[in-house]
Amino acid sequence: MKKFIQKTSAFVAVAAILFSFNACEQADVAPDAGLAAQGIDEAHQTNSMNLNKTYTVHLMELNNSGVNGTATIDLNGDMIDVNLEASGLTPNMEHMQHIHGFTDNNKNAVCPPMSADKDGDGLISLVEGVPFYGPVLVALTPYPTADAAGMVNFMNDYGISRVVRSLQNNVIVLHGMYVDGVYDATIPVACGQIKVMNNGKGKK
Numbered sequence: 001m002k003k004f005i006q007k008t009s010a011f012v013a014v015a016a017i018l019f020s021f022n023a024c025e026q027a028d029v030a031p032d033a034g035l036a037a038q039g040i041d042e043a044h045q046t047n048s049m050n051l052n053k054t055y056t057v058h059l060m061e062l063n064n065s066g067v068n069g070t071a072t073i074d075l076n077g078d079m080i081d082v083n084l085e086a087s088g089l090t091p092n093m094e095h096m097q098h099i100h101g102f103t104d105n106n107k108n109a110v111c112p113p114m115s116a117d118k119d120g121d122g123l124i125s126l127v128e129g130v131p132f133y134g135p136v137l138v139a140l141t142p143y144p145t146a147d148a149a150g151m152v153n154f155m156n157d158y159g160i161s162r163v164v165r166s167l168q169n170n171v172i173v174l175h176g177m178y179v180d181g182v183y184d185a186t187i188p189v190a191c192g193q194i195k196v197m198n199n200g201k202g203k204k
């Protein structure tokens, strides 16, 4: 009987040690789990040209343009395949379209709120939007010309640098509409956050 108790308490002690070790480990790891996963993810992206990720973008109007649309981006190693559909654009005019973002990893690009209109003219200019969406990272050329109905259906591939590969930190911005009777090719007319749809290999 004494032996049994000793064995049992030994077992309990070991279990307690294991448990506390486990708890410690979780406490240490949990807050950084996202970052760690991202680090692993980036390592995969750097090392594997076969990695495939899909992103979606819901483009919503800026400056009361009436423009909206959707885009999907397939990332394959250092290549992206961009499919973009938009409507409500100025018919028969060319529309610049870019991936905007910050190369500083700590800053995420966002679509500008109306308060971005610093000069109070009622419009968010290209420059007024920059503090929110950052500079152009990828020019989605050749810039499409909207058809007579104001629609664009666009597809092209681009090679991208490593800083752009965290695509979910970036936005897509479409440009170009008439302002006071003059076509302003730079003014932002739609914007959408790039969001991860899947991580490839069936992972979410």
Ligand SMILES: [Cu+2]
Binding pocket: 096, 097, 098, 099, 100, 136, 173, 174, 175
């Ligand atoms: Cu742009």
